[in-house]
Amino acid sequence: MAGFWGKRRREEEAARQAQDDDLARRARAALVAADExxxxxxDELEFAVAELGESTTVPLREGLAAVRTHLAEAFHLHQLNHDEIPDTAEELRTRNARIVQLCEWAEDVLDERTEALRGRIALARQAPQIIEGIRADVERLRSRLPLARETVARLSGRYSEAALHRVAANPDEAEQLLDFALHSADVSVRRREARRPEEANLALETATEAVRRASTIMDGVEDFEIEALRAQSTLADVVADSRQDIVAARPFTQAGAPHAAEVTAAVATLEAALAALPGPGTPSDPFTDLASLREANAGLDAAVEKARLRAARPLPSIEQVRHSVDAADHAIAVANSVIAGHRGYIGADARTRLAEAQRLRAEVNELVVPEDTREQALTLARRVQQLAGEALQAAQRDIDSGRPGGDDWGGDGWGGGRRGRGYGGGGDILGPVVGGLLLGGLMGDIFD
Structure with a gap:
């Protein structure tokens, strides 16, 4: 058995040594890779400064400084591993693990900082090609300007000035942006020739953005015509649907119908929106007309739906509500009478339900008369009645458990159990009385 355990220990030590050797190799390789x-x-930083300028490359320079500081720590740890002072296996393991950690962190920092500059450097190195592309795009978009102006003029006879306001100035704005893009491209060339790379790159980015915006504005003119035609088509469908909704809503405007006044007002609003629509051949704003008509149509739909729900569930009469309120009052009175007459028996549950019933009862009065709250008043009154009934049931259970033969009362001697003892016979009568006196603080005066 001893030989077995000895062999097992030697195998474990060999495996641990192999892991330590692998960690040491990784530490040496990581040091070399990080230093390289x-x-x-x-070297890349020097090229980046030449391409982008000093301020743009500050994050990379700061990252290099931090990495050099931490790599100096890694080299120091590696030196300790190879000095003349003997080290334990645990010390070597700890240092090598720290070296690997520092080197991996250095690689991550440099990856992050150089990646952030990669796009800018590529843009700067491709500046001549990019500027050539900007000038070609400007000429291509300039060729679209006459068609855009013609489209705006043609649309002005079909749509109102308010509708065209969003695209009427688009051709002029696009032309200004194209001029600005050419100017920025020329500035970028001159700044690069003057070895001012930061300003050159900024001007190049500005020119690129100006061309992009000009293209979007030009597309907006064509998009407006398409969307306006689509809005007109949708408007025709909504008009037909609105007229059908008005016819369907008429029965709910009759006297005595639920929410008749609200439905009538919604019908009037929708009819006014329909009447306000411009006639055929009149310049219009289909976007505004469609939004106005949809809002009025939705208002009528909501009013009719409310009336339908009320018709399916009629509003309770005021007599019905008051009947429920009277029943709630009666239930509170009964529960209160029982609890007041047997206070010595009554526990927290019964008292809590009675208190909650009384609290809700105070809220019912404000809800009885207004029609829009009458249903709420009926529900609340029924809840009050339920709570009062629960209070009465809980009180009765407390009373039954406290009488002779119950949980708390015995049947022997002076009234029996722990409540009646010492109060003389008939503990079932004196118990609640004495309990009430205890609650009232009079026990000391009576039994002095």
Whole structure:
């Protein structure tokens, strides 16, 4: 058995040594890779400064400084591993793990900082091609300006000035942006020739954005015509639907119908919206007309739906509500009488339900008369009655459990159990009385 355990221990030590050797190799390789990466990135930084300028490359420069500081710690740890002072296996393991951690962190920092500049550097190196593309795009978009102006003029005879306001100035704005894009491209060239890369790149980005915006504005003219035609088609459908809704709503406007006044007002609003629509051949704003008509149509739909729901569930009469209120009052009175007459028996449950019933009862009065709250008053009154009934049931259980033969009362001697003891016979009568006196604080005066 001893030989077995000895062999097992030697195998474990060999496995641990193999892991330590692998960690040491990883630490050495990571140190070399990180140091080489710092040297390579330092060269890249010089090129980036030449391409982008000093301020743009500040994050990369700061990242390099931090990495050099931490890599110095890694080299120091590696030196400790190879000095003349003997080290334990745990010390070597800890240092090598720290070296790997520092080197991986250095690689991550440099990856992040160089990646952030990669796009800018590519843009700067491709500046001549980009500027050539900007000038070609400007000429292509300029060729579209006459058609855009013609489209706006043609649409002005079909749509109102308010509708065309969103695109009427688009051709002029696009032309200004195209002029600005050419000017910015020329500035970028001159700044790069003057070895001012930051300003050159900023001007190049500005020119690119100006061309993009000009293209979007030009497309907006064509998009407006398409969307306006679509809105007109939808408007015709909504007009037909609105007229059908008005006919369907007429029965709900009759006297005595639920929410008749509200439905009548919604019908009038929708009829006014229909009447306000411009006639055929009149310049219009289909977007505004459609939004107005949809809003009025939705208002009528909501009013009719409310009336339908009320018709399916009629509003309770005021007599019905008052009957429920009277029943609630009676239930409260009964529960209160029982609890007041047997206070010594009554526990927290019965008292709590009675208190809640009384609290809700105070809210019912304000809800009885207005029609829009009458249903709520009926529901609340029924809840009051339910709570009062629960209070009465709980009180009765407390009383039954406290009488002779119940849980708290015995049947022997001076009234029996722990409540009646010492009060003389008839504990079932004196119990609640004495309990009430205890609650009232008079026990000391009577039994002095």
């Amino acid at each position: 990466r710092i040297r390579t990135t330092s």
